[in-house]
Amino acid sequence: MAKRNKDTGAEEKILAAARKVFIAKGMAGARMQDIADEAGINKALLHYYFKSKEQLFETIFTEVMGNLIPRIKSLLLSDLSLYEKIEQFCDQYISVISQNPYLPIFILNELHKQPSVMIAKMFGGGLPDLHKFTAQIEKEVKSGKIKPISPVHLIMNMMGLCIFPFLGKPLLSAILGIDALQFQLAMEQRKKAMPQFIFDAIRK
Amino acid sequence: MAKRNKDTGAEEKILAAARKVFIAKGMAGARMQDIADEAGINKALLHYYFKSKEQLFETIFTEVMGNLIPRIKSLLLSDLSLYEKIEQFCDQYISVISQNPYLPIFILNELHKQPSVMIAKMFGGGLPDLHKFTAQIEKEVKSGKIKPISPVHLIMNMMGLCIFPFLGKPLLSAILGIDALQFQLAMEQRKKAMPQFIFDAIRK
DNA sequence: GCCATAATTAACCAAATGGTTAACAAAGGT
DNA sequence: ACCTTTGTTAACCATTTGGTTAATTATGGC
Known part of the structure; x- marks a missing residue:
């Protein structure tokens, strides 16, 4: 008999499918059936590997976050100069998000719906x-090397400049009249342009 | 008999309730029963005034957008100088959002889930x-008055700097360790600080 | 080959959810 | 007073959806 699914490893396939569906539709919008279909398996098998939607979601969410947070932590704790940190922050952030453009809206959305729960899941007590x-x-x-600016504002600015374009992509594409390729190109440019923009803004 | 609801005007109450619930939970997360409860009426009465969830959502969404878009259009089409436009853009955007802090995530989220449909609902063919x-x-x-910068990037920057803090509020509050009041204060500061930041960045 | 265990499925179930019905109450015109 | 229209409700219905069951099929050790 030919196997139903060429490659085995059902759990892997479920995780990949869940990642895709949850990130695309969010916790509330995702259907267990969608995930099962996407993974090419029976819905009951989902519950064989993951006892509930809640638990599967949590697995995905922590996995996704566990991928991002260490990267940022280590950058901020490194011994680089401020300029180098800003440079690397923009470059790394934009690179990672370019490869997962729907991550930001997914994360911020879930964070918005249950702030304390999700914050707790992201940083298990240990805030960066x-x-x-x-x-x-x-x-x-x-x-006196840079203009007076509060760290709070500078951090908000760095994040906003790097992340917002992805959050607003559908809107921006429409009003700016740019297609997917032009958007991608613009993001590539921003890896260098944003550090420049920020330093021009704060340098005396 | 004492009326169940002091003030009449069921339709008004439904719209107010729907605005609140949809903005808080999004289309997928909102329940018709929630809206009915919030409005203090029977669920059937919802369908008496609005035939479906879809239609009620659309009503709210277009209402909300119809409130924002003209404001921006008129600003961009005005005869102000570039500096004044940036100044007013930041001030107005941050003011409006401060009063409706969940609007951005609501809008971007729905836009992300059905880009073309929502774009069409927002701008009925007439893009700004x-x-x-x-x-x-x-x-x-x-x-030569300002450094070379593409309008695309400048617009992304303006929007990102103004809007992102609200999108990321739960995350930012947590990692920056600021409470609601400090956040509010920071947003107040940004009304002036962002135009300054932007102009410092682009001025030669 | 045989058996225990793990993987997988079709069928099913109960709760949630959007939507409808039918009956009833208010309001307003005549 | 009477009737028509509008507003409002409780009860109900059909579908969707997360989750379960019981039976079936590999799989690996013996």
Whole structure:
């Protein structure tokens, strides 16, 4: 008898399917049947491997976040200069998101619907330590190398400049009249343009 | 007999309730029963005034968008200088969103789930005309008053800097360790700080 | 070959959910 | 007073949906 699914590894296929469906439709919009179909298996098999939608979602969410957070933590804790950190932050953030363009809206959306629960799932008690980074900013400000700016605003700015275009892609594409390729190109440019923009803004 | 609901005007109450519930939970997450409860009426009465969830959602969505778009269109088409436009854009955008902090995630989320449908609902064929604004930017660039920057990037930057903090509020509050009041204060500051930041970035 | 265990499925179930019906109450015109 | 139209409700219905069951099919050790 020919096997129904060429490659085995049902659990893998389920995870891949769940990732895809949850990220595309969110927790509320995703259907267990969709995930089963996407994985090419029976719905009951989903519950054989993952006892509930809740649990499957949590698995995916923590997996996704566990992929992003260490990257950022290590960057912010490194010994690079402020300029280098901003450079790398923009480059890395835009690169990762370019490869997973729907991650931001997925994450922010779930975070918005249940803030405390999701924050807890993301950082198991251990929030990222921004102290080193904020101290670095404050030092540059005090020593007069850059204009006065609060770390809070600078961080918001960095994130907004890198992430927003992906969140707003459908809107931006429409009003700016750009297609997928032009968008991709623009994102590529922003890897270098954003650090430049930020430094031009804060340099004295 | 005492009336169940002090004030009449069921339709008004339904719209208010639907706005609240849809914006908080999105189309997929909202329940018709939630809306009925929120409005203090029977679920059947919802369908008396609005024949389906789809139609009620559409009513709310177009209402909400119809509130925002003209404001922006008129700003971009006005005769203000580039600096003044950026100033007003940031001030107005941040003001409006501060009063409806969940609008952005609601809009971008629905836009993400059905881009073409929602874009069509937002702009009934008449996309906002950015030509005047982009020409203004290009003129300032050519005349050497500001650094070379593509209108596409500048617009993305303006929007990202103004809107992102609201989209990322739960995340930002957590990692930056700020409470609702501090957040509100920061947004107030950004009304002036963002135009300054942007102009510092592009001025030669 | 035989058996225990793991993988997989079709059929089923109960709760949730969008939507409908039919009856009833209010309001307003005549 | 009477009738028509509008507003409102409780009960009901059909479908969707997350989840379960019981039976069937590999799989691997012996």
